[in-house]
Amino acid sequence: MSSPYTVRWGILATGGIAETFTKDLLLDPSSRDVSDVKHIVVAAASSSSVDRAKQFLADCSCPSDAKAYGSYPELVKDPNVDIVYVATPHSHHYQNTMLCLLAGKHVLCEKAFTTNAAQAKKIIETAKEKKLFLMEAVWTRFFPMSIHIRKMIQDGELGDVHRVIADNSFGANVEERWGTQHRMVNMELAGGALLDLGIYSLTWVFQCIYHTLPPDSRKAPSVLGSISKYAKTGADEKTSMLLTFPAAPPAPSKHDAHGIALTNFRVATFPNKHELTRPAIRIQGTKGEIQVDGPAYRPRNWRFIPVGKGDGDVEWVEAKIPGHGMFWEADECARCLRDGRSESEFLGWEESVVIMETMDEVRRQNGQKYPEKIETLDYPVEL
Numbered sequence: 001m002s003s004p005y006t007v008r009w010g011i012l013a014t015g016g017i018a019e020t021f022t023k024d025l026l027l028d029p030s031s032r033d034v035s036d037v038k039h040i041v042v043a044a045a046s047s048s049s050v051d052r053a054k055q056f057l058a059d060c061s062c063p064s065d066a067k068a069y070g071s072y073p074e075l076v077k078d079p080n081v082d083i084v085y086v087a088t089p090h091s092h093h094y095q096n097t098m099l100c101l102l103a104g105k106h107v108l109c110e111k112a113f114t115t116n117a118a119q120a121k122k123i124i125e126t127a128k129e130k131k132l133f134l135m136e137a138v139w140t141r142f143f144p145m146s147i148h149i150r151k152m153i154q155d156g157e158l159g160d161v162h163r164v165i166a167d168n169s170f171g172a173n174v175e176e177r178w179g180t181q182h183r184m185v186n187m188e189l190a191g192g193a194l195l196d197l198g199i200y201s202l203t204w205v206f207q208c209i210y211h212t213l214p215p216d217s218r219k220a221p222s223v224l225g226s227i228s229k230y231a232k233t234g235a236d237e238k239t240s241m242l243l244t245f246p247a248a249p250p251a252p253s254k255h256d257a258h259g260i261a262l263t264n265f266r267v268a269t270f271p272n273k274h275e276l277t278r279p280a281i282r283i284q285g286t287k288g289e290i291q292v293d294g295p296a297y298r299p300r301n302w303r304f305i306p307v308g309k310g311d312g313d314v315e316w317v318e319a320k321i322p323g324h325g326m327f328w329e330a331d332e333c334a335r336c337l338r339d340g341r342s343e344s345e346f347l348g349w350e351e352s353v354v355i356m357e358t359m360d361e362v363r364r365q366n367g368q369k370y371p372e373k374i375e376t377l378d379y380p381v382e383l
């Protein structure tokens, strides 16, 4: 058996998801029956200090020879880094990803890709120019469950999919939990429910209705969106979206399809998040519906209820996750690098842009603008 293709990662920022991702990277791939790729963490950078980066590497049990850097520019100069995982707040993704690409590094950038679609197009254009790999880290797309559900739809097991309803909401006392400075509500950090959580509701709508079509049949949806703002900062705390995907050309398909994407900081998808009470996602076709339990970003159970059957007739299917589940997107990055592909077919550049454009339009309809310094295409900008 040939030795696995090995990818050397640099971690940019040392916050919560950086730690979760890094620990997942270091899990033995055989624990998820993977043998063709493997991952090494060779460096991490903190904008706070080199000591913070050192502590991060230690906390994640990274190899002792992994390099700690006290700045992002130092990280992207490291010749041992093949690909950088960008784990800063949404507001910084554009500047940080441009830094990496211009230094010749492949990039996996956390979601939301950027603050707006124009920035997403700019980093994609730069990746194309530099012949580099770039992907938005919408990790849920790479779950075996997501892949299986997409295939069921493409194989016609649901019949014609007319509607997808997806909710990704937290029940929180926003004032107590996040105040005014936390990235979740801080407009300086592109805070708000839409870019942080709503993108997962949109992910389920898009991966079931849009992504399952042949690429040349995919058409961007029209969207109606409603935003309610958190009084203390103006970030969106409730965003509800109705998307209409036109009938798929060239063969005039029988219908268009609706997506209802919801996100909310005040009320949760499940009243009791530890019980399987109701689906976070419903994928509704003419032969039946798939229900996914949620949370939308890391669902663990799903079921298919054929037309004629009741909820009580069909058991939930548990989809086990040997770890947190971020390794699957990393495995996809490794396979793309191995095969010389600049983008993943699971989440290509065009689809990331269409989703960013959808969120832009919802923000436009509701007068939701972030500070110019995080909406700008200028680079470099000190944030």
Ligand SMILES: NC(=O)C1=CN([C@@H]2O[C@H](COP(=O)(O)OP(=O)(O)OC[C@H]3O[C@@H](n4cnc5c(N)ncnc54)[C@H](OP(=O)(O)O)[C@@H]3O)[C@@H](O)[C@H]2O)C=CC1
Residues within 6 Å of the ligand: 012, 013, 014, 015, 016, 017, 018, 045, 046, 047, 048, 049, 052, 087, 088, 089, 090, 092, 110, 111, 112, 137, 139, 183, 189, 195, 196, 297, 383
């Ligand atoms: N895929 C998933 O499941 C999840 C994804 N995310 C995404 O990951 C990104 C980061 O989220 P999360 O890890 O929770 O955020 P954290 O606040 O925990 O970490 C963000 C890190 O970014 C760096 N940073 C640089 N500049 C700033 C700044 N001005 N303000 C705050 N932090 C700054 C800091 O690291 P340093 O000081 O070392 O430079 C900080 O620790 C977001 O885009 C979010 O959407 C978040 C949670 C889950």
Ligand SMILES: O=C1OC[C@@H](O)[C@H](O)[C@H]1O
Residues within 6 Å of the ligand: 196, 197, 297
């Ligand atoms: O991506 C995410 O998934 C889990 C949430 O807790 C987090 O806020 C969000 O960024």
